[in-house]
Amino acid sequence: MISTIQEVIKRITPADEQSFLKAEHRLNILTKPPGSLGQLETLAVKLAGISGTEQPSFTKRTVVVMAADHGVCCEGVSAFPQEVTMQMAYNFLSGGAAVNVLARQAGAEVKFVDIGVNGDLSHDDLIDRKVRRGTDNMAVGPAMSREEAMSAVLVGIRVAQEAIENGTEIFITGEMGIGNTTASAAILCALKGIAPEVAAGRGTGIDDERLLHKIAVVERALKVNQPNPADPLDVLSKVGGLEIAGLTGLILGAAAARIPIILDGFISGAAALVAKALAPESIAYMIGSHVSGEQGHKLMLEKLGLEPLFNLGLRLGEGTGGVLSLHLIEAICRILSEMATFESAGISGAGKQ
Ligand SMILES: Cc1cc2ncn([C@H]3O[C@H](COP(=O)(O)O)[C@@H](O)[C@H]3O)c2cc1C
């Protein structure tokens, strides 16, 4: 099974330098002072390099919401009970979650994958790829086995491959899993040597007392499991989550096919840290969307080397911030393809006065 993950990793190569340069040149001949569209220009160049064309466009957009439960919930680390993951699953499947609304507005399809919900789900649109019913409590032992973590990564890779076969041109990472900000904080600590009090935040809105407890739980999980920072699959299995592993696979699958993947918030960022550790080149295919209100996300983006596009204080997850950034992506793609050049509009360039 490892050979399959490794095969995908081997296919991940740098983005296309020629298309970077062409898009950069095009931005400079459009009727505006050079660089005046700021960060959107950096985004345009990145998208051009990923897709290998100076005028990229992304019609078929897919948000993949990976859902799973977390054994660590029994420690009282979330403001909500574990059953909410299962209850929210039906909300996603019937189109009523925040990400469904935002995806409809942005012309994106939501795919909902059960990769580890602690209960039986049944719905026509459900993508049932359950690896196991939730993880074990990472505060007392490993969240899951290495084999289970690898199976979950492979689920993500296959979901990416299937969606790409069906025409997906850009992905957005989404997730649902009560307790998953605890697992994400633990991954940030384990991979990057960050202190739990810096990495852990309020998630669904826990109070000061519960936050101190959550920090202690992350500390305990790291002490009990001793995840090896040089072995991303060890970190993922010991202190991660099934949906996080699935998103790691989704990122690797997208990068191997040279398809851009927009990251949402803190949980998506944890999956991205694992993907980058497994395949450093994969970062070239990831787009940072927003900086979440979750403590630790800004630092996480710095560790990834990604510049967020906006900060609206979102702290929801599901893929919501990622989907919102589709509007900016559409905007800059239109600039590249529709805006006049100095030459076509007969406008004097800089230095002609
Ligand atoms: C109703 C509801 C909808 C959500 N949608 C996303 N999350 C977000 O909150 C959870 C993580 O926070 P914590 O680690 O504190 O449990 C994840 O499910 C995440 O997707 C939700 C949470 C709730 C309660």
Ligand SMILES: O=C(O)c1cccnc1
């Ligand atoms: O940043 C996120 O994605 C996030 C923050 C809080 C709760 N759920 C998700």
